[in-house]
Amino acid sequence: xxxxxxxxxxxxxxxxxxxxxxxxxxxxxxxxxxxxxxxxxxxxxxxxxxxxxxxxxxxxxxxxxxxxxxxxxxxxxxxxxxxxxxxxxxxxxxxxxxxxxxxxxxxxxxxxxxxxxxxxxxxxxxxxxxxxxxxxxxxxxxxxxxxxxxxxxxxxxxxxxxxxxxxxxxxxxxxxxxxxxxxxxxxxxxxxxxxxxxxxxxxxxx
Numbered sequence: 001x002x003x004x005x006x007x008x009x010x011x012x013x014x015x016x017x018x019x020x021x022x023x024x025x026x027x028x029x030x031x032x033x034x035x036x037x038x039x040x041x042x043x044x045x046x047x048x049x050x051x052x053x054x055x056x057x058x059x060x061x062x063x064x065x066x067x068x069x070x071x072x073x074x075x076x077x078x079x080x081x082x083x084x085x086x087x088x089x090x091x092x093x094x095x096x097x098x099x100x101x102x103x104x105x106x107x108x109x110x111x112x113x114x115x116x117x118x119x120x121x122x123x124x125x126x127x128x129x130x131x132x133x134x135x136x137x138x139x140x141x142x143x144x145x146x147x148x149x150x151x152x153x154x155x156x157x158x159x160x161x162x163x164x165x166x167x168x169x170x171x172x173x174x175x176x177x178x179x180x181x182x183x184x185x186x187x188x189x190x191x192x193x194x195x196x197x198x199x200x201x202x203x204x205x206x
Contacts, residue, residue, distance in 0.1 A: 063205035115161025
């Protein structure tokens with residue numbers, strides 16, 4: 001597999017996670033460009049989704065990994081520089097569970113992205129998508145999965161990059177344009193940008 005694109009399923013207060021559809025859209029674009037790209041929607045669960053992600057990485061051994069997560073309060077796209085392993089027991093997952101004490105501890109954390117964060121940021125800004133580099137992927141499944149992916153692919157030298165997205169712009173007709181926050185990126189424009197970022201990751205991983 002040239003590249004794995006991951007998104008997440010629902011979690012408390014988010015019944016429909018846009019990164020699930022977005023991951024599939026990005027993988028479809030990469031396939032049309034000739035890459036062996038696949039999408040994986042990770043269950044937002046420490047006990048199920050996180051182990052399933054690690055098992056999938058071990059089984060498929062992708063040459064590159066692009067991970068997408070929702071940052072519901074963000075006002076711009078965040079390209080994550082680090083996974084810190086700061087999973088918080090205050091935020092239950094989709095099953096109502098929280099991480100076990102010490103589960104995220106590792107001598108390898110914080111782990112820096114092995115993807116080209118600056119290059120990804122340049123792609124997003126060139127397409128006029130509001131975006132910034134971010135020093136922390138949060139304290140939830142996003143950060144835990146990012147840390148796991150970086151750890152599990154380190155020996156192979158696989159480039160891994162995590163991108164947090166805000167809520168996306170509704171499709172035309174779903175809401176009056178005057179009531180849509182200007183910072184929200186359009187789904188198609190964002191998918192095209194992420195596909196370009198994914199293609200660069202895949203080239204780097206070959």
